Amino acid sequence: MTAAAGRPAGFLPVPLAQASRLLNHGPTVLVTSAAGDQRNVMAAAWSMPVEFSPPRIAVVIDKQTHTRRLVEASGQFAVCVPGAALVDLTWAVGQCSGREVDKFARHGLVAVRGPVLGLPLLEAGCAAWLECRRLPEPHAEDAYDTCFGEVVAAAADPRIFADGRWDFRPDNADLQTVHHLGGGRFVRAGGTLQARPPADA
Amino acid sequence: MTAAAGRPAGFLPVPLAQASRLLNHGPTVLVTSAAGDQRNVMAAAWSMPVEFSPPRIAVVIDKQTHTRRLVEASGQFAVCVPGAALVDLTWAVGQCSGREVDKFARHGLVAVRGPVLGLPLLEAGCAAWLECRRLPEPHAEDAYDTCFGEVVAAAADPRIFADGRWDFRPDNADLQTVHHLGGGRFVRAGGTLQARPPADA
Numbered sequence: 192m193t194a195a196a197g198r199p200a201g202f203l204p205v206p207l208a209q210a211s212r213l214l215n216h217g218p219t220v221l222v223t224s225a226a227g228d229q230r231n232v233m234a235a236a237w238s239m240p241v242e243f244s245p246p247r248i249a250v251v252i253d254k255q256t257h258t259r260r261l262v263e264a265s266g267q268f269a270v271c272v273p274g275a276a277l278v279d280l281t282w283a284v285g286q287c288s289g290r291e292v293d294k295f296a297r298h299g300l301v302a303v304r305g306p307v308l309g310l311p312l313l314e315a316g317c318a319a320w321l322e323c324r325r326l327p328e329p330h331a332e333d334a335y336d337t338c339f340g341e342v343v344a345a346a347a348d349p350r351i352f353a354d355g356r357w358d359f360r361p362d363n364a365d366l367q368t369v370h371h372l373g374g375g376r377f378v379r380a381g382g383t384l385q386a387r388p389p390a391d392a
Numbered sequence: 393m394t395a396a397a398g399r400p401a402g403f404l405p406v407p408l409a410q411a412s413r414l415l416n417h418g419p420t421v422l423v424t425s426a427a428g429d430q431r432n433v434m435a436a437a438w439s440m441p442v443e444f445s446p447p448r449i450a451v452v453i454d455k456q457t458h459t460r461r462l463v464e465a466s467g468q469f470a471v472c473v474p475g476a477a478l479v480d481l482t483w484a485v486g487q488c489s490g491r492e493v494d495k496f497a498r499h500g501l502v503a504v505r506g507p508v509l510g511l512p513l514l515e516a517g518c519a520a521w522l523e524c525r526r527l528p529e530p531h532a533e534d535a536y537d538t539c540f541g542e543v544v545a546a547a548a549d550p551r552i553f554a555d556g557r558w559d560f561r562p563d564n565a566d567l568q569t570v571h572h573l574g575g576g577r578f579v580r581a582g583g584t585l586q587a588r589p590p591a592d593a
Binding site for chain 2: 217236242247249278283326337339370371375376378379383384385389
């Protein structure tokens with residue numbers, strides 16, 4: 192772990208108009224949820240933005256999961272974007288159910304309270320989070336486990352996302368997003384490529 | 393462009409049970425479509441698997457696009473996964489409408505005919521493709537431009553995806569997937585990280 196990932200994160204708010212950029216490149220995320228006296232965190236490789244403004248996202252949450260029950264009970268969920276230093280944790284929280292164990296306690300996770308919905312959010316080791324109100328879409332939820340949400344607050348670690356832009360550099364490697372290939376293998380989002388416009392543009 | 397990306401691709405079929413792995417890590421894709429005598433290709437950063445078996449995916453296709461019209465007319469679409477060597481093309485096909493121009497002709501793209509649905513597919517410079525039958529989901533399509541599809545055929549370039557696994561190596565950098573950050577900036581899926589199981593697992 193680099194010094195950057197080791198010191199406490201100082202997250203800054205991300206304007207809602209820029210929130211979709213946090214998920215635009217397809218990172219694997221941690222979905223957090225709470226209802227009554229229960230809370231949970233699960234890993235989700237399958238999420239995407241669906242609208243820029245208002246910022247809306249979709250995430251696949253299997254109907255067998257404890258998270259799904261909490262999301263349906265509370266009408267809300269959050270998405271946290273883990274950095275590469277959390278790759279073991281990201282894999283681990285996908286391997287057990289929150290029905291049986293409080294995964295925050297088990298893994299020593301310190302949750303920050305979300306500013307709008309009060310959801311448990313992860314900052315240390317994460318690059319960003321988004322608090323979302325569920326947008327009920329009964330058929331898609333039932334047929335494809337696809338849950339929609341509207342982002343009502345977002346924030347990011349300015350060492351890797353600032354002024355509406357991701358900045359992947361050698362000195363923030365531990366905060367760089369991870370993308371699950373399957374079976375606990377991830378790729379890290381690495382070198383940036385700038386597309387050139389077509390010659391006749 | 394490396395020699396690897398320069399020679400003609402020799403795609404191999406990917407078993408349907410492994411098809412979701414082609415999109416699991418959130419690459420930006422090219423959506424191809426055809427209806428009547430028209431065909432089109434557009435870029436889409438927003439896609440994800442939604443089910444392993446049968447393999448199903450979701451992709452956001454704005455209702456204003458020519459692609460959306462072709463998908464609704466034909467009931468099918470394909471998703472091609474461009475490698476890093478196609479980053480300029482990926483950006484370019486997102487900057488103009490297929491209503492005004494045949495983007496295949498404009499960019500000199502050679503389309504391969506899909507084996508099940510006959511869709512125009514891109515192989516040269518791409519890592520993989522998936523042919524999909526649209527699964528009508530009227531409310532999600534209307535409210536969130538989210539279109540669902542069932543994968544009926546898939547294939548990949550074995551230099552980067554073989555035996556159900558992505559393999560990102562220095563010698564296949566031009567085939568490595570790209571992930572759009574916004575404004576023509578992409579990150580390349582780079583170094584692989586293997587998560588370690590928790591100590592008490």
